[in-house]
Amino acid sequence: xxxxxxxxxxxxxxxxxxxxxxxxELSDEQAEMLTTKLVLILANHxxxxxxxxxxxxxxxxxxLAYATS
Amino acid sequence: MSKSYTYPEFPxxxxxxxxxxxxxxxxxxxxxxxxxxxxxxxxxxxRGLPVLLLDDNNTVSFGSRAxxxxxxxxxxxxxxxxxxxxxxxxxxxxxxxxxLEDELIYRFDLLPEARHxxxxxxxxxxxxxxxxxxxxxxxHPKIDIGWxxxxxxxxxxxxxxxxxxxxxxxRFELLADWVIACDGANSxxxxxxxASFTGQFFEDRFLIADVVLKPGVLQQAKSTSKLGHxxxxxxxxxxxxxxxxxxxxxxxxxxxxxxxxxxxxxxxxELEKRPERVIPRIQQMLGPELxxxxxxxxxxxxxxxxxxxxxxxxVIFAGDAAHQVSPFGARGANTGVQDADNLAWKLKLVIDGVxxxxxxxSYDDERAFAADDNLLNxxxxxxxxxxxxxxxxxxxxxxxxxxxxxxxxxxLINSGRLSTxxxxxxxxxxxxxxxxFAGPMKPGSNCVDAPLRHQGRDxxxxxxxxxxxxxxxxxxxxxxxxxxxxxxxxxxxxxxxxLNVGGDVDDAxxxxxxxxxxxxxxxxxxxxxxxxxxxxxSFEVGKIRAALRRCIAMH
Numbered sequence: 001x002x003x004x005x006x007x008x009x010x011x012x013x014x015x016x017x018x019x020x021x022x023x024x025e026l027s028d029e030q031a032e033m034l035t036t037k038l039v040l041i042l043a044n045h046x047x048x049x050x051x052x053x054x055x056x057x058x059x060x061x062x063x064l065a066y067a068t069s
Numbered sequence: 070m071s072k073s074y075t076y077p078e079f080p081x082x083x084x085x086x087x088x089x090x091x092x093x094x095x096x097x098x099x100x101x102x103x104x105x106x107x108x109x110x111x112x113x114x115x116r117g118l119p120v121l122l123l124d125d126n127n128t129v130s131f132g133s134r135a136x137x138x139x140x141x142x143x144x145x146x147x148x149x150x151x152x153x154x155x156x157x158x159x160x161x162x163x164x165x166x167x168x169l170e171d172e173l174i175y176r177f178d179l180l181p182e183a184r185h186x187x188x189x190x191x192x193x194x195x196x197x198x199x200x201x202x203x204x205x206x207x208x209h210p211k212i213d214i215g216w217x218x219x220x221x222x223x224x225x226x227x228x229x230x231x232x233x234x235x236x237x238x239x240r241f242e243l244l245a246d247w248v249i250a251c252d253g254a255n256s257x258x259x260x261x262x263x264a265s266f267t268g269q270f271f272e273d274r275f276l277i278a279d280v281v282l283k284p285g286v287l288q289q290a291k292s293t294s295k296l297g298h299x300x301x302x303x304x305x306x307x308x309x310x311x312x313x314x315x316x317x318x319x320x321x322x323x324x325x326x327x328x329x330x331x332x333x334x335x336x337x338x339e340l341e342k343r344p345e346r347v348i349p350r351i352q353q354m355l356g357p358e359l360x361x362x363x364x365x366x367x368x369x370x371x372x373x374x375x376x377x378x379x380x381x382x383x384v385i386f387a388g389d390a391a392h393q394v395s396p397f398g399a400r401g402a403n404t405g406v407q408d409a410d411n412l413a414w415k416l417k418l419v420i421d422g423v424x425x426x427x428x429x430x431s432y433d434d435e436r437a438f439a440a441d442d443n444l445l446n447x448x449x450x451x452x453x454x455x456x457x458x459x460x461x462x463x464x465x466x467x468x469x470x471x472x473x474x475x476x477x478x479x480x481l482i483n484s485g486r487l488s489t490x491x492x493x494x495x496x497x498x499x500x501x502x503x504x505x506f507a508g509p510m511k512p513g514s515n516c517v518d519a520p521l522r523h524q525g526r527d528x529x530x531x532x533x534x535x536x537x538x539x540x541x542x543x544x545x546x547x548x549x550x551x552x553x554x555x556x557x558x559x560x561x562x563x564x565x566x567x568l569n570v571g572g573d574v575d576d577a578x579x580x581x582x583x584x585x586x587x588x589x590x591x592x593x594x595x596x597x598x599x600x601x602x603x604x605x606x607s608f609e610v611g612k613i614r615a616a617l618r619r620c621i622a623m624h
Contacts, residue, residue: 036467044477 003054073323087241098245105388105405106251107202112413114211115540125219133194137399142406159191165302256390262381268374279364304484338368392440394447397485414597423562427622439491453483500603500616522575542597550589
């Protein structure tokens with residue numbers, strides 16, 4: 001199954017709020033650690049190496065595109 | 070500074086050729102009497118080649134250095150008749166524990182498959198390994214060891230190399246049909262042939278301290294009180310006694326313990342080696358009141374790199390001279406011994422004129438493949454232990470913190486993946502299966518051991534293979550079921566001997582058949598270095614001959 005590029009989250013606004021609020025009362029360092037752990041937790045849940053490779057490449061390409069623009 | 074070991078001093082002797090000013094030609098010269106040079110000299114000599122082994126020093130390795138020896142090198146040394154004293158003296162272990170601060174977050178068990186002759190891993194100081202090998206080489210009539218013989222120049226010619234060697238009596242020259250360079254990571258020979266040696270350097274410095282502790286002392290120390298009485302590998306990330314760095318603890322024989330402290334990038338190696346710096350570090354770990362003796366200290370950095378080609382004309386590289394890895398995973402000496410195992414039988418067939426030099430190209434195919442596998446594993450472990458950026462450090466710490474509660478994160482912890490043989494799955498010497506087989510013994514794999522009964526006694530497959538051919542070694546056809554009509558199959562100057570399972574040996578426990586997917590009629594072609602070259606479901610002479618030819622690179 002390839003990486004899903006289409007919207008897939010029910011109640012997108014609610015999810016985003018939860019994500020932001022998860023960092024409430026954390027220091028920047030703790031918040032960064034939380035985000036890093038979230039990446040690992042979700043990556044394990046996905047498991048599929050092809051999907052993970054595609055997701056990593058997407059994040060990197062998207063970041064580089066903004067860095068050069 | 071060593072207290073538990075007295076270094077032997079081997080006698081320098083001027084050779085007759087140097088004394089008489091004769092230019093002598095040798096079939097095979099091995100440079101470097103470390104574990105790999107000694108192993109290769111012994112393997113070549115047992116196969117019938119006269120060997121001149123040169124070393125610029127006259128004793129064994131200073132300091133314990135490589136201390137973990139895995140099953141496959143032990144099996145190779147057993148074939149060469151030197152494993153028993155090493156296994157007797159070595160410390161067997163199979164459990165590894167990983168701590169974050171002082172909490173146990175991950176435990177691995179090497180869980181060796183039952184019923185193999187050799188253990189999964191032993192710890193033993195390198196000087197004991199070398200001394201055992203030196204004794205065997207010195208006793209072998211085909212090996213001549215030149216201590217305090219330093220190679221200072223090498224010129225390659227069409228069918229030989231010209232070597233300039235320096236001894237306490239000055240310089241002299243000799244010729245060698247073949248040279249095997251086992252002169253370590255800083256190999257001079259490598260520079261003499263103009264080879265490149267590239268890869269990744271790591272900036273972190275590490276401190277090795279070997280300490281002698283009376284039995285039971287570690288169980289009294291707060292940081293190590295959980296250490297059981299069984300020897301284990303202990304690895305700490307960020308322990309309270311050495312903040313922000315890693316520490317590794319290993320037991321060796323003679324009550325010597327290896328403690329490996331990560332020092333970071335800015336450490337001053339000369340300063341960190343001083344006892345007044347080292348002793349407080351150890352006291353931090355053990356507590357100030359526990360008695361210990363400092364045995365050996367070394368500060369090192371490492372690189373993961375390999376030579377571009379393992380063979381340069383008449384000069385062939387093995388061991389650290391060919392590839393250098395980080396110490397995490399015990400992949401240096403262990404893989405070097407497997408280089409020796411791979412090279413000796415090929416060189417013998419080439420020198421005898423049975424095989425062409427093309428067979429030596431397969432040494433590069435197979436061992437460069439293994440070196441790359443080791444480098445990959447070693448680099449990955451090093452990147453985990455010593456992250457190179459703030460973000461990779463955070464990723465690493467996230468894994469460690471998650472792992473204490475979350476099973477999913479534990480396989481991501483990499484404190485070193487311990488050495489296992491790399492099967493030569495893409496080797497040009499392999500013959501592809503023409504029928505389905507189950508199990509791990511794909512062509513190119515080293516033969517997994519199994520218990521057998523032979524002439525009413527309990528024995529092992531690898532012992533039977535060794536006994537079948539004697540020290541010179543040879544090809545084997547392991548034939549399951551009814552005895553084939555032939556006792557051997559010969560082609561092009563080599564011959565493979567039939568070993569009938571059920572007739573010559575009895576697979577009483579059924580483990581041989583299970584591990585090799587042996588069914589009545591199954592035939593396994595085994596190389597002189599105990600690797601599977603081909604396998605079939607029936608005994609067909611034409612196919613066996615073709616596989617044998619392929620196995621010595623005759624196409």
